[in-house]
Amino acid sequence: MISPQRCAFIIGKFFRFVNYFALSGYCLQEIFCYNATGHLPLNNQLMSLLVIGSAAFDTIETPTAKRENILGGSAAFASYAASFFCPVNIVCVVGEDWKQEYTALFTQHGINTAGVEIVPGGKTFRWSGKYRENMNDRDTLDTELNVLGNFQPKLPEEYRRAQFVFLANGAPSTGLAAIDQLEGASLIVADTMDLWLNIARQDLDALLSKISGLILNDSEAKQLTGERNVITAGKKILTMGPKFAVIKKGEHGSVFISEYETYVIPAFPIENVVDPTGAGDSFAGGFMGYIASQGNLDGETIKKALVYGTLAGGLCVEGFSLDRFQEISRSEIDKRLEQFRKMAAF
């Protein structure tokens, strides 16, 4: 006779399995083994996250300050945020003007830099933006693609069997080229921006058909789908390929939408916004880093990943570049998580 507790345990396991399977589209058995405590990565080794995107020298102007040529880029922010949770492998391209101290900054924080390609004689991507008084709206002042313009990502051999992959903001063709080199990833999630909706829609549609999840902000979700309502837009994204969408709504938090679940998470209130650059990338890095660290996609993990993403985005904006991240540790993020829990629990 099976006890009611045992029966509930088996049913719970079954639904966790179905949920993961439905979202990833790949066979769970390839990646995980079971024990009584739930899903465990094979050999109990911490899963790593592969991040592909941009590394940049940013020039940022806010209503009160200006910084020139500071470390930025979608992969830089996403990787650093994710590395609070799991080992990270970064793939990006830089020029000869790249500073070795930035590579050291990555490696000291658990980011493998074997995939940082330095183009001899090339110049690193430069981006410059100016924030308006409300610190939310920004204007791109200048974009110098430089080596990013011809970026053909080359995944080092050891990265190709990555299970968890985040395609940080960049040309959709870069994401497609990276996917071609992967050997059976379980979860591929991409970020995007309005620029690609405007100039690379065909590539973006091709990319959408190959990924499990899409992270984007509310205006981009509306533009992508032609819908006015965020939830309707999220559901329409599910018809374009992804199994889930995470839609960020700035100071109104974020929403996760899949065929099976909808989760909403408020924003963590930040009093001292210094520079919003990289908030979206850091959100995605925290979200994906936590999922990779847990090795599953059940509802509790997704909700906590949304919270960690929110906290990472909030911490990022408290300083320029990666400055604030360099001052903190995982335990401080977890302290914020407790504060957040008290604020949001009802």
Ligand code: AMP
């Ligand atoms: P976020 O504030 O999260 O939108 O990210 C800002 C970062 O994205 C900056 O550090 C920029 O260097 C980087 N970025 C801006 N435009 C692009 C682009 N077209 N492709 C890749 N990265 C970009």
